Amino acid sequence: MKTEHVITSRRTLITGLAATGGVLLAGCSESQPPTYGNVLRMADNLTYRAQRLLLPRNTLAKEYARRDITSILAIGTTNPGDPHEDLYDAAGGAAYERLRSGAFADWRLTIDGSVARPGSYSLNDLKRFPVRTQITKHTCEEGWSAIAEWTGVPLRRVLEAAGIRPGARFVNFYAFDATVDSIDMSDALHPQTLLAYGMNGRDLPIAHGAPLRLRVERQLGYKSVKFLHRIQVTDEFYDPGKLGPLQQGWAWYVGI
């Protein structure tokens, strides 16, 4: 009896250790943005890790009243069809010009990658999802900020409609200019993370990302990618290369 008991305990112990090890290993193998041996990127990842560990998951960014809406400026790419833009992409720019001349009636948002039902959505398809309107603060890395009203569909709704696969960890956003950027699932599933097609009660203006832009309210403004045409869910971190913000020297996670 006693021996059996010991064995049972040992088995429990081994099972427990194996389970703990599995959890730890899973934790270790979790993809992070690459650092390329750069000490600044290591500090960025430390901040990311610390904030994901210490901050509550789903608290909302402050929302304001209509009267709090302020003036706002458009920076970065303000027209993907303009070849003079820093991040002009010839193919994307030409496609954008064509779609824009048709008032974006033929525009579609592609959703692919680690989802059960890849597909594409027109603006009207997206507008049939439950609508969320939020008046939030846009914080620019330069130091200024502005309050605006954003109308759209929570990204979570669209991702759930497409069926997020269990291994999915990042969501990548492709714009009509050369911009490709990503956020993790924690931000992607946050209730205020929006695919916005409206701003301050009107259609989203060209300079602010028409026909569809992202809103990530718990990070700096440059994560709210404008001029979207494709969303890709991935299990691993995807580095878009030399033109991507990361290799341009910008921190990937900027909840700071």
Added chain:
Amino acid sequence: MWSSQGDLPQGLERPRAGESNADAASELDFRLASKKGDRRVVEVSVSSQKLAPTSAGAGAGHARWIRVTHWIIAASVLTLAVSGFTILMAHPRLYWGAVGNDLTPALIELPISRNYRHGGWKVGTPSFPAGAPAASVIRTYDILNENSWARSLHFLAAWFLVVTGLTYLAAGITSGHLRRDLLPRHGELSARGLRDDLSAHFGLHVPAAPGGPPYGLLQKCSYCGVVFLGLPLMVLTGLAMSPAITAAYPFLSGMFGGTQSARTIHFCVFVALILFVIIHLAMVSLSGFKRQMRAMTLGKPT
């Protein structure tokens, strides 16, 4: 330790108020250490058992943990100052309240980069209903922006500052360093004491310092100001600018009157800390640079 009173040799400390009974006075150990030009170099040490000095002997310098944390924090502050100034150059306008941008009135505009009042705008597609007071513009000016590395470097240095700062505070409390060396003693902080010490400083009556505690009254006040007020305010106003942290803890920006107010306070405290560093370096030089540097590096002032 600064004294402008006549009856003790300059540089010698009189027994402090509250310790002026015979026992306390007898615990003050005045020792003539050496002669340096015509200025007498005097070491003073308080060797009271109750106060438990870090090590025996006068002018023992600084404990190792103080030297290590001092230099890590000094390097962090220097890095934070350079990277912070670079970040400010990208948008040299300061505001009060929750938000502020080029289209809203500024509290302070700093002519520190080509972005100062650049005015490179064109009117964009209206994003507001007709007649709304708010405006939307497109920036046409190619601004100076080195924030990619400056921001990441700023937060790297901030990690070092916060971790080392907390270590310093924990060690300072448990070792008694904060209470013994930094906080003014009971009765020491008086209007007269401050006035006397101030006039001694302005008269540049700078005696050679012992290279470590005990510190003069103004010295204690400025160190306490940096340790308990300046650096904690920098960390708090810094956190109050973070969109993720303020989403979780809105009171952080609320207590400063908004994120842009926190940014303005962050800048004002930066200016105060830079002034401290300048005066600190001047005092280190005036009170015997070599000796002070030895005390803060090797630990022994002589």
